[in-house]
Amino acid sequence: MTHEFLRLAGVRYPIVQAPMLGVTTPEMVAAVAEAGGLGSLPVGGLSPEKTEELIRQTRKLTSKPFAVNLFAHRIPEMPELQAMREFLDDLAGDLGLAVSAELPARHYTYSDQIEVLVREQIRFVSFTFGVPDDEALNRLRENGAVLNGTATSLKEALYLDEKDVQVITVQGIEAGGHRGSFLEEEPLPQVGLMALLPTVADRIQRPVLAAGAISSGKSACAAMLLGAAGVQVGTLFVGSHESRAIAAWKEQLQRAVDTDTVLTRAFSGRWARGLRNEMQETIEASGIPIPDYPFQNSLSTALRQEAQRRDDGRFTNLWAGQNPFRAPMEPAAAIIRQLVEEMKSLELKNKVFIE
Ligand SMILES: Cc1cc2nc3c(=O)[nH]c(=O)nc-3n(C[C@H](O)[C@H](O)[C@H](O)COP(=O)(O)O)c2cc1C
Structure with missing residues (x-):
């Protein structure tokens, strides 16, 4: 084969x-x-x-x-988005980031x-x-x-x-x-x-x-x-x-241990594995229902992009498998x-x- x-x-x-x-x-x-x-x-x-x-x-x-x-x-029916939108906007506000949770003109x-x-x-x-x-x-x-x-x-x-x-x-x-x-x-x-x-x-x-x-x-x-x-x-x-991954992501991989990754729907509304971080934990702890993919993915995009621009690994997805620490910077x-x-x-x- x-x-x-x-x-x-x-x-x-x-x-x-x-x-x-x-x-x-x-x-x-x-x-x-x-x-x-x-x-x-x-x-x-x-x-x-x-x-x-x-x-x-x-x-x-x-x-x-x-x-x-x-x-x-x-693409599923559009779910209720208002509570998550407000939550993400408040989170961005607390961080002093001038971004808001928006849907794109269309989902391709x-x-x-x-x-x-x-x-x-x-x-x-x-x-x-x-x-x-x-x-x-x-x-x-x-x-x-x-x-x-x-x-x-x-x-x-x-x-x-x-x-x-x-x-x-x-x-x-x-x-x-x-x-x-x-x-x-x-x-x-x-x-x-x-x-x-x-x-x-x-x-x-x-x-x-x-x-x-x-x-x-x-x-x-x-x-x-x-x-x-x-x-x-x-x-x-x-x-x-x-790789286009931000420096903070690459560096966190080097320091990670086998138990650092978790499965979460927090970033996108679809299950995904990444390094545990503050954005994921905060969204999960809020108890607000997470809209299905691609809606949550779109709502969280502005915040994640701004965090990436600032090389801040706390507020963007850091996808990684269960062997994260093996990723070489080569x-x-x-x-x-x-x-x-x-x-x-x-x-x-x-x-x-x-x-
Ligand atoms: C950062 C990242 C982004 C990914 N994006 C995609 C994607 O766009 N399409 C896809 O088919 N799989 C995607 N995957 C999943 C991979 O195809 C693959 O299943 C996974 O990386 C294998 O596990 P490993 O990361 O432990 O090697 C992604 C994985 C990672 C780590």
């Missing part, structure tokens, strides 16, 4: 740099692509214009293939972006938070794109398999950032990678990528022993030179090289993992 994945993705190594909206830059994607991995450009929820601009910027930096990543959720979805991906001839399209509708999937397929969905349970993986999605990323509960769960959000699937990966790999005859706290050649090889065709690595790249290409070298040295003993 590793060979099948490498063929489908057109890359040398079975290592995917996870798409990380707000962190991944075209420079990161290009550096990973040039180093032989699969770089992933996140465009979830962006306008068609911004999507096109980022794809073109990446293409200027590399002629190698890369993935483009969409959010495939549906994948259906606004499909034509851009088709026009730009994107050959590898990954998605999370659900599955695009059949019309969108067919449009991408007819254009020659390989499809890669995200599953957080066996049921979701079987659903993707049924939809003929060629590559399935299984996201363990260890993973940093948003949960990709889409069939059963309540209760949220909380399966660890160690359990989920072999369960899915045994049932599905397709390349399966493993995501969640993979932070060394050893853990990557362990995932491949459990049936993964390749690995998808996020947090390890958050500290990289090409070029992305060096991170890929290190993973490859570690995997190769393990291969000397086992002769199975990587070519």
